[in-house]
Amino acid sequence: MKILIKGAGDLATGIASRLYRSGHQIIMTEIEVPLTVRRMVSLSRAVYEGEAVVEDMRGVLVSSMKEALTIMEAGDIPVIVDPCARIADGYQPDVIIDAILAKKNLGTKITDAPLVIGVGPGFTAGEDCHCVVETKRGHTLGDTIYEGSAIPNTGVPGNVGGYTTERLIRASAEGVIEPLVSIGDVVKKGQAVALTGGKEVCAKMDGIVRGMLQPGVRVWENLKIGDIDARCETFHCFTISDKARSVGGGVLEAVTRFDHMRRKYAVIILAAGRSVRFGENKLLAVVSGKPLYRHTLERMCAFQDYPQYLVTGYEAIAEEAERQGIRTVINKEPELGISRSILLGLEECLRQNPDIEGVLFSVCDQPNLKTATIQKILNMAGVHKGRIICAGNPGRPGNPVLWDRAFFDDLRNLTGDNGGRQIMSGLQEKVRYVEAQPEELKDIDQKNDLQE
Template structure:
């Protein structure tokens, strides 16, 4: 099926991975200046690098539907800067997955495609989408909801290796970011890991830098600009996370269910 994914961050890329390996055709949209912390496992990186390789997949920046079709024919995933997802008019997807993860709906409607999936908080199944996929870590992660909404955003990041808020790296001031530590580097608590707007940013815990914004991007004070992982597995920095795979599995489940229903009714109509 033709699937449009709004957003190309790390979680959206995890969704793309499950759908891509499920044999579906994908186009992903992004904003002009992505602020993806785990950019080494996100197709949003293609916006400023032209292409991005994540595991066994390649995302390529395109500027038109014609270019997107050529990339799809080559077996890759087109990424287009299209904040309002206007490419829907030409692509005419069977499924839209809103994986922007803005914690609110930025304009997706249930009438935008035959089947619309909202990912995370901000969507209500039956109101602005056909189903919602849970994004909060825990026993319901990746669950498909056909009624109601996902668990509201708490503002507290999930527990990884016994740490929550400490693992986040936040901008110390407004201005351009100058990373001091790179993704995959080991750092100690209190070490300078970046400079933002001329202000030094210090690690709040020891571990490995799992994510860091690209150099030279404009940031503002307290914005999340990086992530430290206490598990210290370098492999984790360059592979899709367990959370992203679980959410992607929920989306794939929903898409498969819709596909089966659509095929069933198509057979009945033909009969």
Template sequence: MRILIRGAGDLATGIAYRLHKSGFEVIMTETEIPLTVRRTVAFSRAVYEEKAQVEDAIAELINTPGGIDEVLKRGNMPVIVDPKLKYLKEYQADVIVDAILAKKNLGTTIHDAEFVIGVGPGFTAGEDCHVVVETQRGHMLGRVIHEGSAIPNTGIPGVIGGYSIERIIRAVADGLYEPVVQIGDRVEKDEIVAYSGGKPVFALMGGIVRGMLQSEVRVQTGMKCGDIDARCEVEYCYTISDKARAIGGGVLEAIMEYFNKHGRKM
């Protein structure tokens, strides 16, 4: 069974990892310039590095759908730049998982594949997808929703290590983004961690840099560009998060439930 995942950011990567380890053929699509903050645990990195490894799984960049089978035969996952799904028919996917996490639907329809899953807010089960998987931290994280939508986006980052808004690094001016520190570095409150549009970006708290945009990406004021973790566990910078694994489990559950009900072999 072949599964297409729209998006290859850190949460989409958590989904891809669980499906890949469960024996499914997984293909991922991305934009030309990925804006993944937690890029050390994201297959989107393959777009500008050609290959990306997360834990013990590898994704490879391909230029056309013609390269899919070769990558799958190597036991890896193909990543292709195709944000608008112009190659949809060539993918021959049984399942589409929209894990772009844009907080809105960017074009996925319930008719794109036999089974379509919307991840997070912006989708309605039974309308633009078959089921929705909850992405908000808390009791419902990873829940499969058969009717209705996920919890609306609050605009407030989830609490990690006792911090919420403070842990996010945001651009302070439009222009090119230039990190001063790297993922895995320890920083202190009020330390300069990057420049955006030539202006300094200061850390709002101390901790370990868990996420940071790559250099020379064009950003806008207020855009999320990094993430600081007060727990100060370096391992967390290089392993899939609990949130991503939970969402991946929800997607896996939805797929197994659907195809078992319809008598399809995995």
């Protein structure tokens, strides 16, 4: 797949190593003056050296998409100074990984690519990305998170060799940095290891210098400019760290899962009901500042790599769906019940995607459904073949529901206003549930539902 990594520091490089060795095509972006402490194991070094070699990877500085393509064709990784990642417009990546590690989101959106991964604190899965990868050292390092966020930044560095804050080298004054030691040198506590703004910076512990900013960079007081490792293994200074490999493993897991599922499942949105109990077209009712149906359409923007269809009899809804790239199927006989919409959507989906492995049916009257819940349904379908995946729990099944192709004939045989729940009631051993909050499952059925 085509992958864009925002950032080219040591963790981003660890991520790149996992993906590169798995055969993926990678472009990395950086700022004009990278402040990467562990620069000997970071492809960001290419920004000021022209190229950088880390283990079996070679990063090369480029200035255009054309140059990037040439570098990738040669089997190397292009690195471009592009803080806003504008190269994504021409590259059209399948995956964007935000590995800037700013501890906050600097502008990444879940709709930026078919799969968007946020690395570390500052991202929320299901809101600004599909998946978050944990970066805090400990039991959960490298975990893939599909709902919620990574552990918040504590400001205390992880324990390496029995030391935390002591292992950091911080600027003593604002100004230009002049390193007095090199990466790989062994130093003693109290030894001057750099000058910043002409003022000495001394080591707070014995150990080996594992990282140090490049000479001539302008820094500010208390900025992290270096790192000391008590283990004194020279090998560690010039190879990707255990942490970076773990985080890279989490990213590779998410990318592989996505690659395994993409284009194998489709989404059918049902929006053809007559709203009898509501008294008028409920899908046009304003909920939280926008028409009810638009909540579902906007939610589905996060799943652009899955074929999407909308079944409706309402022209305005059909037009908006088409503008969003969702194929529409017109139901001229809504009085025949929901089974008619299910059949129309399924047949059109199979006509265009005969080998599809499953279909997720979603309704247009659940304004509180979370994007993360849909993602978890797709994830579960990817590992539980031949099953029905339903939001909710056995006591309260709800929508959406993903049906494996083994049940397509059952769906075709539905009649009247009977939906898939009728099938599920006799196949409980085939149903798996993705837990969802009660407010997510709530649908707008009557006008007083709008006030609850």
